[in-house]
Amino acid sequence: MAEHRPIFSVRAMCRCLRLHPSGFYAWVKNPLSHRAQEDERQTKLLKEAWEESGNIYGYRKLHDDLCDLGETCCPNRVARLARLAGIYAQIGYKHRPGKYGGKPSVVVDNTLDRQFDVEAPNSVWVTDITYIKTHEGFSYLAVVIDLFSRRIVGWSMQNRQPTDLVLQALLMAVWRRKPTSKVLVHSDQGSQFTSIDWASFLKHHNLEHSMSRRGNCHDNAVAEMSTAE
Template sequence: MRGKRYTDEFKQEAVKQVSERGYSVADVAQRLGTTTHSLYAWIKKYGKANPGQAGKADLETENARLKADLRRMTEERDILKKGRRVLCQRPRVKYAFIRDHRPEFSIQAMCRIFRIHRSGFYAWLDKPLSNHAVEDQRLLKRIKEFYIASGGTYGSPWIHRDLLDGGEACSVHRVARIMGENKLKAQIGYKRRYIKGGKLGSIADNVLNREFSPGMPNQAWVSDITYVRTHEGFLYVATVLDLFSRRIIGWSMDKNIDRHLVIRASMMAVWQRQPKGGVLVHSDQGSQYGSADYLSFLASNNLEPSMSRRGNCHDNAVDESFFATFKKRVTQRKIYSTRDDAKTEIFNFIEMFYNPVKRHSHTGGVSPVQFEKDYFSRLESV
């Protein structure tokens, strides 16, 4: 059934009831049996409603709009206060924030603030982790295994090499990202002040002269001493390192720092290596290395002494590098209960990690033991 039809005159008179007589639009529409929508259309066409009435309606509309804007701005302010740390994060971080704050804020407002689509958020709710993220979680477990095994000394390049050797296929950039997101950083060694120059020793010259890359084993060794703190007192550690492979070939530990400490370390190196020709043994100018007993031991075993210039650690940089790794893994921020506890830890570091496992850039990223095995294998194949 078609609706009622009104003449123009009827419409004009109806408008006058509002504009001139002061009736409300709703009252006039009810009395005339029409709709407010129609009456407003007539008013628009034939005249204006009562200025006072219209002004009141406009004011109410404006107040409602302002209140809505205030609620929206207040909500946006509160969202920004709580979510400022995730504004520049990846979408999945923002999704997690929205999920956790749904009871407090509207999803639409949070998506608008973080500039993400609601459809993406609802899709994430069904599957919070992508296949890539799941794979990152799996890789993280293996990365932590290698990181802990290195004593926290490996960064992403060496961890990446360990992963490749373990059968994983991933890029070094991915490893670096995963480590960064989980705050896995290679420990930085102690800072040390280096002094240029320095006087030559009266016992031996700097024969090595920083030639740290001999072409074969048992050409040049370097030796040095460090200490470890325990509740029983200091434990002193002397080492001998073959510059060819960076392998620790001799070591000794004692509560006393004397000539016997370095002699025992050198004796272990001689017994292990059985050098056929003369070997250059470089050290600092410490009293232990200048003692008559130590020099006599060198002479009787065809070992030639070489000494760094006084106060110049660059002349024995390779051993300094070893002790930097040693301190990061064994001594940094740690005091052992007993000297025996420290000895066990040091033995584990040298013989179970450093020699057979620790990767070096000098050896092409393999351990000292593996580097020597590869060298002798090449000799046998020639």
């Protein structure tokens, strides 16, 4: 109809097509349907969540993020929007059995060196994993603590210990604190913290890694004490 407006009147075309002129003018004012507008809005949220994850989350994790934001949508809808937007999970993000056996794949210096008293928030975060016994078995809790306030700024709980467990906790800390300068993140030499995915996430979010010496819990005493309570 819009194409033929120079030739025919809107009322004449609407009469032939059995449409009401108000519907056509509403479309001219806003050509996107409500569903299309929702697709556009939620696709924007998906892209933001995907970029915050370091471009590693797939549609399942992104669906969880949208639900956390109060969005109502099913996993299939998120999968469709992600596919149309070219959003895919990074290959190798899932835990691969046997990958972490033996010597850690990524080991860094103990930059923190037990300097647990810091002068500003969001300058040093420490992280650790503990387990909690429940009626259904064990659950694993990962926490991220700001050394300045000794407050937990990020956490995640699952019934197993993949790298995703600690990435979720660190992602929460990044979302909540939104640091404007580089943050030192200290951990032990657990397999989750020596993974390539962990190192990639830190680099993407301008975070510097510090790591305890092997088998020395005192190098990460604040986090160890917090998860032991």
